[in-house]
Amino acid sequence: DVPAYYVPVAGSSEITYQPRLLGVARINYSDTKLKINAAADAVFLTPIKDAAIPVDWKNAQKAGFHPNTLEKNPRPDAKFGNIPPAASIPKNYAEWSKDFANWLFSNEQLTLYKNPVTGEVSSPGESEQEFKIRLGQGSRENRDELVAKLRAKYTPQYLKLQEKLKKAQSVVERENAQSKEKGIHTAVKVGGALLSAFTGRKLLSQTNLNKASTAIRGVSSSAAARKEYQQAVQAEKDLQQQLTDLQAQFDAELAAMHAKGNTADLKLESLVIKPKKTDIDVQLVTLVWAQG
Numbered sequence: 001d002v003p004a005y006y007v008p009v010a011g012s013s014e015i016t017y018q019p020r021l022l023g024v025a026r027i028n029y030s031d032t033k034l035k036i037n038a039a040a041d042a043v044f045l046t047p048i049k050d051a052a053i054p055v056d057w058k059n060a061q062k063a064g065f066h067p068n069t070l071e072k073n074p075r076p077d078a079k080f081g082n083i084p085p086a087a088s089i090p091k092n093y094a095e096w097s098k099d100f101a102n103w104l105f106s107n108e109q110l111t112l113y114k115n116p117v118t119g120e121v122s123s124p125g126e127s128e129q130e131f132k133i134r135l136g137q138g139s140r141e142n143r144d145e146l147v148a149k150l151r152a153k154y155t156p157q158y159l160k161l162q163e164k165l166k167k168a169q170s171v172v173e174r175e176n177a178q179s180k181e182k183g184i185h186t187a188v189k190v191g192g193a194l195l196s197a198f199t200g201r202k203l204l205s206q207t208n209l210n211k212a213s214t215a216i217r218g219v220s221s222s223a224a225a226r227k228e229y230q231q232a233v234q235a236e237k238d239l240q241q242q243l244t245d246l247q248a249q250f251d252a253e254l255a256a257m258h259a260k261g262n263t264a265d266l267k268l269e270s271l272v273i274k275p276k277k278t279d280i281d282v283q284l285v286t287l288v289w290a291q292g
Contacts, residue, residue, distance in 0.1 A: 002090055005070040007045075007063075007290040015078040017289035019087055020045045021055055023100040024067050024284040029110040029124065029273045036112065036273065038124035042104055043067060045290065054086035055096050057103035067284060074289065087287055097285040104280050113268040121271065128268060135266070146257055154250045161246065165239040171232035175225060 005022070009015055025042045046060035074080075086092055113122040113131045122131035 002088055002093070002287050004287040004289060005072065006074050007288055008065060008069050008071060009075060009291045015075050015291055016081065017074060017078055018081040018292060019048050019083045020288050020290045021048050021087075021096060022063065022067070022070075022284065022286050022288040023057070023060070023097075023282070025100065025104055026281040026283060027104065027108055027275050028279040028281075029275055030279070031273050034112070034121055034271065034273075036110075036121075036124065038110065040110065040124065042108060044100075045288070048084050048087045048287070050082075050084040050086075054084055054092075055099070057100055060103070070288065080289065093285050093287075097282050100285055101277070101280050101282050104282075105275065105277050108275060108280075110273040110275075112271040112273065114271055115266065116269050117266070122268075131268065132266065147254070150250070150253055150257065154246065157246055158243070161239055161243050165236060165243065168232045168235040168239060171228060172236055175229035175232070178225075 006017070007020075023042070023044045023046070026039060027042055028037070028039050030037045043063040043066070044057070044060040045063045046055060046057055048054055110124060112124070113126075113128050114120070115135060118135075120135065122128075126134070
């Protein structure tokens with residue numbers, strides 16, 4: 001005698017049961033490198049035919065229900081299709097169980113998805129779309145914190161360069177304002193001292209020499225000021241370039257951060273884990289009656 005179960009039927013329309021073979025197995029998937037150790041239930045239905053090969057698991061389809069929902073009794077007034085002779089022989093189920101295990105070994109696999117940017121791997125049973133959604137949520141939650149850290153990294157450098165630039169610009173502005181006045185004033189002093197020397201009673205009196213010497217030192221002082229001015233102009237140019245480079249570096253890191261968090265166009269890597277034969281535990285292979 002072969003035990004049989006009945007697949008739950010939705011609705012109250014006329015029911016005609018047809019024989020099917022149900023296979024239930026527990027499959028363990030493991031990968032030490034990915035640190036994955038997961039289990040999945042495999043529940044399949046396949047037809048039983050009155051043929052030389054009555055059962056071929058290649059025709060199996062996912063059952064779509066949990067084995068615990070199987071019913072022990074048929075629905076009232078249900079009709080039944082013909083049962084193939086092979087389905088009434090108990091020893092056949094042991095062979096079909098082995099065939100089921102081999103078929104699972106050849107066809108079942110666990111597919112995971114990996115973010116190539118962060119290296120994060122999806123959870124077992126998580127679809128590609130679900131994984132992308134989770135990555136996007138995590139990215140948005142961390143983005144503000146990451147941007148704050150990035151700004152904290154660049155702000156001291158930026159302020160330091162700004163302070164140096166401010167000092168250089170101050171020198172340039174001061175020298176620009178004073179250069180014309182200094183040049184005119186120095187020329188008048190030198191010219192006046194030499195004129196006194198040549199027109200006075202004493203051609204080169206000590207007083208006139210001192211006046212000329214003081215005026216000439218003014219010229220030397222003006223030359224030093226021009227040198228300081230030129231150095232300040234070059235420093236201003238260099239500092240502005242450094243600020244431009246710093247801003248470009250900040251923008252590049254910020255763009256990379258946003259690109260890293262953008263999962264819409266992210267191409268995930270597929271990771272396939274195949275089970276070992278010893279990781280396939282066939283729990284049930286039995287006759288069931290299903291609608292249609």
